[in-house]
Amino acid sequence: MRFLDAAGSALRAGPLFFAMVTMALSLLSSTAAQSQSSRITEVTSPGGIKAWLVHDTTLPLIAMEFAFLGGASQDAKDLPGVANLASSLLDEGAGPLDAAAFQHALADHAVELHFDAGRDEVRGSLRTLSENREKAFELLRLAVSEPRFDTEALERIRASQMAMLRRRSTEPNALANDRWFTLAFPDHPYGRPVDGSLDSVPRITRDDVAGFARRTFARSNLRVAVVGDIDAAELGRRLDIIFGALPATATLTPVANVSPQKIGTVDVISLDVPQSVVVMGTGGLERRDPDFIPAFVLNHILGGSAFSSRLFKEVREARGLAYSVYSYQVALSHTGLWFAGTATKNERAGESIAIITDEFRRILKDGPTATELEEARSYLMGSYALRFDTSAKVAGQLLQIQLDDLGIDYVDRRNALIAAVTLDDLKRVAGRLATARDALVVVVGKPAGLSGG
Known part of the structure; x- marks a missing residue:
């Protein structure tokens, strides 16, 4: 209780104390993550x-x-x-x-x-x-x-x-x-x-x-x-x-590796709502791919960060088209995918899709800047400890690492993998993901000027 009272006093005391408390908690989280990884x-x-x-x-x-x-x-x-x-x-x-x-x-x-x-x-x-x-x-x-x-x-x-x-x-x-x-x-x-x-x-x-x-x-x-x-x-x-009483071996139907179809097409589901929801998806890298980490960094720069990503700056800050815009990777067992999405006024859905598409193509053509890479590495490495701040989160992370077959030492290696990513790595990955210049687009709403299905 005394710790909570002290924290409350610090918050009331002003932004300097708040920053100090936040920094201390961050250091504690980082230490916990490292100590658990070695155990x-x-x-x-x-x-x-x-x-x-x-x-x-x-x-x-x-x-x-x-x-x-x-x-x-x-x-x-x-x-x-x-x-x-x-x-x-x-x-x-x-x-x-x-x-x-x-x-x-x-x-x-x-x-x-x-x-x-x-x-x-x-x-x-x-x-x-x-x-x-x-x-x-x-x-x-x-x-x-x-x-x-x-x-x-x-x-x-x-x-x-x-x-x-x-x-x-x-x-x-x-x-x-x-x-x-x-x-x-x-x-x-x-x-x-x-x-x-x-x-x-x-x-x-x-x-x-x-x-x-x-x-x-x-x-x-x-x-x-x-x-x-x-x-x-x-x-x-x-x-x-x-x-122990479970069968020794599962009887599973084999599932084939697959790539997404209909890339480059637009599908519209008509729904009487004031905003159009946009989902754009294309092929990405599987989790086992050696270039997955560079692709992860590249995605963070494009749309993985809430406030510093290119999509956020172009779609929300520069044009005010949407409150939220994002991109993310999905690594299923038999395919890799890359998604972007937003929700915007019906009359501006087409404009939003065009801007997101342009940003996809631009980062794949030119790659990110050295500053963008440095900021992405710093954020992705520093925030990793937040995935280990409760026992439930730690267990969940360890399970996912097993499912992805990354090895029991991955927690120790992960930040070094992020730190090692270079601009040349990102350009190489961008070349491999060149097909992501186009996407399968699904829009739900009453988007002005868009049709398909």
């Missing part, structure tokens, strides 16, 4: 299950992040939404506990347990007090090994999913993103909606979700990261208890 241990259970661990007894808490490779890319072509519905049901009853009893057990022991399906994996997260670990790990074991998929829970969650899909059917950002992937990947799993559709979700049966879990949840495609008050020996034993 990452790979744990192998007696049964051969691997996990990355940061043993930290500062607080009596345990955070676990895990993933099963497979995700919505394993949905049948005519039945999207199975992975999403299955993951939503994992904490709705398991083993001897029905949905109500399972949720009561979580609440009674202050356990947070969540599951979520993405295109390439099903992720789970667990948060528990150390003293409740026995119950927390047992509930997790039941959820992944003995999910019930009871009719009552299935129909309740299905109804919730349908309500969400109806809302998304009139939500401009959701419409734009869903349409972009549908057009870009017409004959590929990435083109199917992760959440399913108003047509497919009602047709999903208990056998469908149970079959997905049976095929996908296995030890061979499991990745685990743990941070907190648990040591390596205990974690090794717990891994076998939690996940």
Whole structure:
């Protein structure tokens, strides 16, 4: 409490004290990130299950992040939404506990347990007090090994999913993103909606979700990261208890590498709203590509920074076309993508698209300046520690590093990789990304002068 009072006094005292407090917190965060990176241990259970661990007894808490490779890319072509519905049901009853009893057990022991399906994996997260670990790990074991998929829970969650899909059917950002992937990947799993559709979700049966879990949840495609008050020996034993009953090998349908289609076209979804939402996407680099880090820096200069990027300066500051404009990379398991987006008045949507396109082409043709590179490196290196300021964030970062297959020492190497990026690297990457001069553009709204579809 005294620290909070002191911080409050500092804030009231004026901007100088605020700057000093901010700097101190930044230094503390940086130190924590570096100390944790050197303490990452790979744990192998007696049964051969691997996990990355940061043993930290500062607080009596345990955070676990895990993933099963497979995700919505394993949905049948005519039945999207199975992975999403299955993951939503994992904490709705398991083993001897029905949905109500399972949720009561979580609440009674202050356990947070969540599951979520993405295109390439099903992720789970667990948060528990150390003293409740026995119950927390047992509930997790039941959820992944003995999910019930009871009719009552299935129909309740299905109804919730349908309500969400109806809302998304009139939500401009959701419409734009869903349409972009549908057009870009017409004959590929990435083109199917992760959440399913108003047509497919009602047709999903208990056998469908149970079959997905049976095929996908296995030890061979499991990745685990743990941070907190648990040591390596205990974690090794717990891994076998939690996940040991799962099949040794997943039965996954192979997913082909793919590039986005319809590049250079514009698609308009007419919706009676005052602003047009714009999503522009094109091919990028996969995460395993040696040039991904230079491309990451290049994107930061283009549109990855909220206030200093070229897109922000041109679209918002110079012309006042939009409050927010951005670009970002997406590295899926079987493709790399580069996106930009904004929302602007209907009558100025075409102008905004033209400016974003020009900025894409200009940075790919001429590259950034030395000043832009130096500012980008400084920001990206200095802000990295903010990804490690809670145990949950640390676990999430370690899981993502595993999924991207970057190596257990990546936390130590990452900033050096950023620091090593040169202007020549950025020019080389810009040459490789020359096709990004054009994009598949999806606009939702009433954009003046634009048509397509």
